[in-house]
Amino acid sequence: MQRPAAGPREAGAGAAAPVRVGILGLGTVGCGTVNVLLRNAQEITRRAGRRIEIVQASARDIGKKRACPTSGIALVPDAESVVRNPDIDVIVELIGGLDPARALVLEAIGQGKHVVTANKALIALHGNEIFRAAQERGVMVAFEAAVAGGIPIIKAIREGLTANRIEWLAGIINGTSNFILSEMREKGADFADVLREAQRLGYAEADPTFDVEGVDAAHKLTILAAIAFGIPLKFRDAYVEGISRVTRLDVSYAEELGYRLKLLGIARRTESGVELRVHPTLIPRRRLIANVEGAMNAVLVKGDAVGPTLFYGAGAGSEPTASAVVADLVDVVRTLTTDPTNRVPHLAFQPDALEDLSILAMEEVRTSYYLRMHAEDRPGVLADVTRILADLQISIEAILQKEPAEGESVVPIIILTHRVVERSMNAAIARIESLGPIQGRVTRIRLEHLHADWH
């Protein structure tokens, strides 16, 4: 058989000519992308049918020593000039953050260039605007690397599960938080100590807020929910709670009860609206996703036809993220000659077929709960607590009353409840906290069984 001419019809690109790429930002992921493209050039060309060539890259400090070779790449300090370079077909945006990334991406689109980005904040916050611009200009904006690093989860949901009505998804989509929770469990250590260790090892940033407070996970969840349900990106409506207040005590009580504590991003369709929430969650230890440890990511997706599916892999890091960036590049290369209207839509659904479903307030969400409280060791406390729950129609799944610690008179009480709307639980907790023998605040952690038939 003859080698077919790759024949893109884009102006300036001859038959089987390499696709010319410009990278904005040559940091960890940028260098990973360069390294992967160089090392696997042959393998990638054997698949794509064309070479992918990085012709130019921007970096703040172009003289800096880097973890990748840059010979053959024109390094410039000015990202604008890469975006405007008429010799470049595709822009890879790896600067991160909103400013100037947003302006650069919009400018690239305006120049008729396709864009590949790993920028979850940008997509979660400005994706609606960006995709609209891309749609009008007939270019693609690919963002596989924005969610769960090297796991091809965007592709899986958007193309692999097209037959399904997606009912819900739940993901471990922040590696830093998962690493910290795994270490807290394995070492019986406190959050603050493990965070320091994670920072030393490079698993957590100097300012860890976005990771440990759930913001990063909420960015990714927002994107997953949009492509799963065919709704616009609604980051501002997400409920976001991180792991910074999780104690080693709760981690170990959870284990004792057969559960594991994970930071989950959950998106779920209900009759009254879409749940979009990130929070620490107890899940049964026997679930596959409960056994995802360290900095790894995993997303559990429930489709009505396929049932539960799980996608697991490295959620961050130089080459895992580069793996997703390069996969997007190859996808872009392959669809250069496709009628724009026949390309996979950015948000999986045709732009005029998005449904503006409302996001449920957290108060309206129904879930199960783990409650931990400390009570003076005297008769009647448990009766009062369970009476409050009963009055609010909250049924109890399990109670664990621990011995008071040596020389103390305060006993920890742990209660697992069945599902109830969060508003009722808020009311119950307020009443329990007002009981005389209850000391301090009640700790509340949500609990999900992630049954295949949850819908």
Added chain:
Amino acid sequence: MQRPAAGPREAGAGAAAPVRVGILGLGTVGCGTVNVLLRNAQEITRRAGRRIEIVQASARDIGKKRACPTSGIALVPDAESVVRNPDIDVIVELIGGLDPARALVLEAIGQGKHVVTANKALIALHGNEIFRAAQERGVMVAFEAAVAGGIPIIKAIREGLTANRIEWLAGIINGTSNFILSEMREKGADFADVLREAQRLGYAEADPTFDVEGVDAAHKLTILAAIAFGIPLKFRDAYVEGISRVTRLDVSYAEELGYRLKLLGIARRTESGVELRVHPTLIPRRRLIANVEGAMNAVLVKGDAVGPTLFYGAGAGSEPTASAVVADLVDVVRTLTTDPTNRVPHLAFQPDALEDLSILAMEEVRTSYYLRMHAEDRPGVLADVTRILADLQISIEAILQKEPAEGESVVPIIILTHRVVERSMNAAIARIESLGPIQGRVTRIRLEHLHADWH
């Protein structure tokens, strides 16, 4: 924004006209496909931008009561007439088996129709011929449903991991076998009893040979290896060993040693050739894939950039398989207007860029082993056995000598070895079996650690 015209350029299909599909075979998967397309018609059209319409289907007995509505579908007993129907754009082949499926698929290709198939035997045995024909005719043959049912594993490897040099993959890709092994472990039951139960529940066929002897898994493994490594389909070179000789004793000893027994399909690149093998395998119990239970499937794929990734879901069944069939249909719809040379190549690599790597004979494969033997309880036996292993440079990882059963003088000895080439192990086993105090045959089960750094 205006709704763009879908505008396929195929003869006979007007702008945004529905894509007309003909199904060969209206059994479990055929009816699943009809049901999913009907139930999720709106959702699917919102994604694909065009309706997918089943206009004709063939079934041996067209009067039979079915698990799906067939109004609006012209039912015919003759598959040929569907394949030749000029009103049909895409043929979905769900007959299974080689004959007449092979002839029908080739005929459909000859007619210039795209083909979607769930037929793993057909692809594993005749894929090279079929893809050549499709390539020449400029049509697509999509086969996501042929491997691991609803898990989009073909798409993940072929498109999601394009940046990677795939080093190895290991999969639980036969649900029947995994169900049987799970039940044997949970209930401490024998193979034959569990098989009967599986047949009663519909998890195993009346003639279970293909499933329990590893043939079905080998079909799927052959396909995965081809798209992972860029090699032709080489089913005949695969090593195939099923689970029919696995005993509950081995399942329980494996657990005791921290391992779980699974039927794995393993494909791995080595410097001397490609490993392509299906056999019962001990894997560390803490690995995620070791915890895939029941009829579920999972494939672990190791890429050099992304690291280990895992894809999990239902590997069979009416709607999970239909989920993959319909995803393929949507893919086909989307690339109708794509230059054939820019489509994703059937075997992931451009047809002229396949590499004809040779498959290693099982004798040349290096793996670790679990050995179980029974010896008379007298001094010196263990010394003789370990001497034989030492002479052949086989190092021992663990030894477990059990008490003789009540009133017996024969003791079971279990040995775990480090990695060694299978030829040496064959020699060792022959010598051990010739020792006087060793009773009967030595049971040998291969053991893999599936470390991220296995390469």
